[in-house]
Amino acid sequence: MKVYQTNEIKNIAIIGSSGSGKTTLAEAMLFEGGIIKRRGSVDGKNTVSDYFPVEKEYGYSVFSTIFSVEWMNKKLNFIDCPGSDDFVGGAVSALSVTDTALMVINGQYGVEVGTVNMFRQTEKLNKPVIFIVNQLDQDKCDYDNILLQLKETYGGRVVPIQYPVTCGASFNAVVDVLKMKMYQWKPEGGVPEILDIPDSEKDKAEAMHQVLVEAAAENDEALMEKFFDQGSLSEEEMREGIRQGLISRGMFPVFCVCAERDMCVRRTMEFLGNVVPGPDKVSPYVNTEGKEIKPDSKAPTSMFVFKTTVEPHIGKVSYFKVMSGTIKSGDDLTNENRGSKERISQLFVVAGQNRSETPELCAGDIGATVKLKDVNTGHTMNAKGTDNKFDFIQYPNSKYRRAIKAVNEADSEKMMEILNRMRSEDPTWVVEQSKELKQIIISGQGEFHLKTLKWRIENNDKLPIEFLEPKIPYRETITKSARADYRHKKQSGGAGQFGEVHLIIEPYQDGMPMPEVYKFNGQEFKIQARDVQEVPLDWGGKLVFVNSIVGGSIDTRFLPAILKGVMGRMEQGPLTGSYARDVRVIIYDGKMHPVDSNEISFMLAGRNAFSEAFKNAGPKILEPIYDVEVSLPADCMGDVMGDLQGRRAMIMGMSSEKGYEKLMARVPLKEMSSYSTSLSSITGGRASFTMKFFAYELVPTDVQDKLLKEYEAQQDAE
Ligand SMILES: Nc1nc2c(ncn2[C@@H]2O[C@H](COP(=O)(O)OP(=O)(O)OP(=O)(O)O)[C@@H](O)[C@H]2O)c(=O)[nH]1
Numbered sequence: 001m002k003v004y005q006t007n008e009i010k011n012i013a014i015i016g017s018s019g020s021g022k023t024t025l026a027e028a029m030l031f032e033g034g035i036i037k038r039r040g041s042v043d044g045k046n047t048v049s050d051y052f053p054v055e056k057e058y059g060y061s062v063f064s065t066i067f068s069v070e071w072m073n074k075k076l077n078f079i080d081c082p083g084s085d086d087f088v089g090g091a092v093s094a095l096s097v098t099d100t101a102l103m104v105i106n107g108q109y110g111v112e113v114g115t116v117n118m119f120r121q122t123e124k125l126n127k128p129v130i131f132i133v134n135q136l137d138q139d140k141c142d143y144d145n146i147l148l149q150l151k152e153t154y155g156g157r158v159v160p161i162q163y164p165v166t167c168g169a170s171f172n173a174v175v176d177v178l179k180m181k182m183y184q185w186k187p188e189g190g191v192p193e194i195l196d197i198p199d200s201e202k203d204k205a206e207a208m209h210q211v212l213v214e215a216a217a218e219n220d221e222a223l224m225e226k227f228f229d230q231g232s233l234s235e236e237e238m239r240e241g242i243r244q245g246l247i248s249r250g251m252f253p254v255f256c257v258c259a260e261r262d263m264c265v266r267r268t269m270e271f272l273g274n275v276v277p278g279p280d281k282v283s284p285y286v287n288t289e290g291k292e293i294k295p296d297s298k299a300p301t302s303m304f305v306f307k308t309t310v311e312p313h314i315g316k317v318s319y320f321k322v323m324s325g326t327i328k329s330g331d332d333l334t335n336e337n338r339g340s341k342e343r344i345s346q347l348f349v350v351a352g353q354n355r356s357e358t359p360e361l362c363a364g365d366i367g368a369t370v371k372l373k374d375v376n377t378g379h380t381m382n383a384k385g386t387d388n389k390f391d392f393i394q395y396p397n398s399k400y401r402r403a404i405k406a407v408n409e410a411d412s413e414k415m416m417e418i419l420n421r422m423r424s425e426d427p428t429w430v431v432e433q434s435k436e437l438k439q440i441i442i443s444g445q446g447e448f449h450l451k452t453l454k455w456r457i458e459n460n461d462k463l464p465i466e467f468l469e470p471k472i473p474y475r476e477t478i479t480k481s482a483r484a485d486y487r488h489k490k491q492s493g494g495a496g497q498f499g500e501v502h503l504i505i506e507p508y509q510d511g512m513p514m515p516e517v518y519k520f521n522g523q524e525f526k527i528q529a530r531d532v533q534e535v536p537l538d539w540g541g542k543l544v545f546v547n548s549i550v551g552g553s554i555d556t557r558f559l560p561a562i563l564k565g566v567m568g569r570m571e572q573g574p575l576t577g578s579y580a581r582d583v584r585v586i587i588y589d590g591k592m593h594p595v596d597s598n599e600i601s602f603m604l605a606g607r608n609a610f611s612e613a614f615k616n617a618g619p620k621i622l623e624p625i626y627d628v629e630v631s632l633p634a635d636c637m638g639d640v641m642g643d644l645q646g647r648r649a650m651i652m653g654m655s656s657e658k659g660y661e662k663l664m665a666r667v668p669l670k671e672m673s674s675y676s677t678s679l680s681s682i683t684g685g686r687a688s689f690t691m692k693f694f695a696y697e698l699v700p701t702d703v704q705d706k707l708l709k710e711y712e713a714q715q716d717a718e
């Protein structure tokens with residue numbers, strides 16, 4: 001492939017709902033671009049784009065795939081993104097490094113939840129969007145209705161550039177109202193016949209052409225004036241107007257395609273090459289210092305790694321965007337995030353796993369290199385003369401968690417190393433070694449997201465692992481005040497041990513005043529706080545520790561030991577061993593022994609007195625509650641709601657947004673463990689959700705009883 005200049009490059013993310021036909025379209029483009037000699041199919045498991053065995057197995061895209069096609073003296077860099085919400089990280093990073101989004105719409109279903117979710121990502125990143133309605137050969141396809149839907153959802157900015165003459169099995173022609181021609185295909189698709197618009201379509205085409213001309217003019221003042229003067233624009237002027245409209249998101253053009261039959265694919269590529277903005281036409285990236293970095297091929301070289309894969313027989317492949325300058329094979333660069341040196345021994349233009357070497361890549365281009373030593377996704381590499389760093393990809397929060405374990409205990413350390421490495425390849429995997437749960441928790445976007453992780457560890461690293469139900473980080477607290485004494489005494493052999501602590505505990509919330517007198521069994525206990533310590537707890541909430549000892553019954557020097565004893569028990573709550581929180585502890589009396597008292601004795605006395613009081617203070621288990629927001633098609637509302645209610649959810653509200661429904665609920669984390677899988681099966685993959693920690697709340701009595709029994713059984717077993 002020849003070396004392309006910045007103004008000859010277009011970077012395009014192919015996004016859209018799952019199953020809309022992105023990978024099929026990618027395959028048709030690769031075929032038309034001469035990169036492959038035969039078109040594969042997703043069902044035939046032989047596409048360029050879905051090349052990982054896990055993708056072939058499931059029949060949908062798991063990873064984003066980068067491929068470049070030369071078309072009419074332009075280089076089109078595409079990223080075919082997975083549509084499933086499980087792999088949204090791939091779409092987010094693809095959108096972040098491209099300049100235009102090609103949003104594939106499934107002609108059978110029109111605007112889907114996946115469409116709306118993906119569109120929202122383009123909105124966040126302020127990227128141009130072209131809608132492309134695919135599967136026009138499906139009998140269920142109703143193009144006019146899809147146009148209406150798109151206009152209802154995204155307003156007057158939606159402007160069709162093409163329409164099919166007929167939809168369904170007989171589909172074989174589109175009218176293009178930019179070119180004012182009809183494109184017609186033989187059954188095998190590919191190169192069209194370009195014909196005059198037949199009389200029967202003339203009025204419709206003319207009316208749509210006028211709308212398009214006006215829309216194109218609207219985005220540029222000079223064009224607007226010209227349009228008023230002459231009543232029309234040249235094709236070149238229209239292209240310029242549409243380009244401006246794309247950049248400002250003032251216009252979302254709509255195209256037609258039938259990817260499966262390779263119809264209208266060439267015309268789409270022509271438009272992408274001629275009209276959509278290249279890297280030099282959109283607002284420049286900003287480095288971490290807030291400085292704009294233009295894609296200038298003459299400037300010092302900076303490249304940003306946005307994706308890393310490990311592939312059989314090759315090892316690590318790093319995909320990058322040239323942010324500025326020109327990169328040549330043999331260049332020595334500095335990894336700005338690590339400070340280490342790296343040599344770029346080979347540069348590649350890629351099409352899935354097919355790589356062809358190239359001597360250099362200019363600013364704005366996308367390529368790959370292999371065998372970098374210490375470079376991960378998100379790193380910037382620079383030549384001499386610049387110290388740019390970029391950090392513009394914002395990944396979504398994770399929403400599916402599992403505990404992960406090596407099947408052979410001896411592999412644990414190796415597994416952790418692999419996980420850390422994989423996390424640097426896909427930042428939407430989050431690994432946490434939880435001291436609290438005594439588990440390694442791995443979180444991701446969904447069940448399939450984690451399945452691909454397992455597949456890769458077991459196949460690439462030959463290390464068998466298993467997923468377990470993750471433990472829930474419960475908390476313990478108390479609901480009323482209680483009092484306890486404890487004497488720790490030991491007098492066997494040498495020096496003895498003696499410490500006695502009397503304490504009161506009660507529930508505590510910020511700002512809660514302390515009474516002067518407590519009453520237990522008719523007996524009054526007067527409090528004189530000499531010292532109050534507020535200890536914020538790492539796991540949330542507080543411990544308030546009050547010294548109210550009168551007459552020196554315990555030396556002040558033993559108080560830290562008592563606090564330590566109490567903290568020990570807070571860290572391993574008396575009910576189920578979970579962290580305790582929100583407690584006030586008042587040490588009001590005790591006893592010392594002139595010889596035998598020491599710190600250890602008071603630590604143990606404090607710990608045990610606290611335990612005893614805790615058990616009498618109406619102890620309760622708290623569980624984490626999450627705010628969950630589900631986006632779903634209206635016809636699934638009943639099922640999704642019913643399912644949520646079965647998960648002890650509290651429904652907080654509902655709202656209708658353009659084209660889909662939104663359901664807000666608060667749900668215990670325990671009940672969310674396989675939510676993404678059920679939601680997907682209830683709605684046929686047409687819904688998505690987000691979750692965010694809300695608060696800790698008391699668990700219902702039946703759940704508490706069950707947890708206590710489980711803990712007891714576990715203690716007995718140990
Ligand atoms: N009839 C018809 N089927 C199509 C067309 N395009 C794609 N399909 C079929 O639709 C199914 C899904 O196509 P894919 O290309 O895998 O869809 P995708 O958008 O890549 O899906 P994800 O990767 O899961 O997001 C496959 O069975 C394709 O053969 C089309 O134009 N017409």
Ligand SMILES: [Mg+2]
Nearest residue numbers: 022023060061
């Ligand atoms: Mg796909």
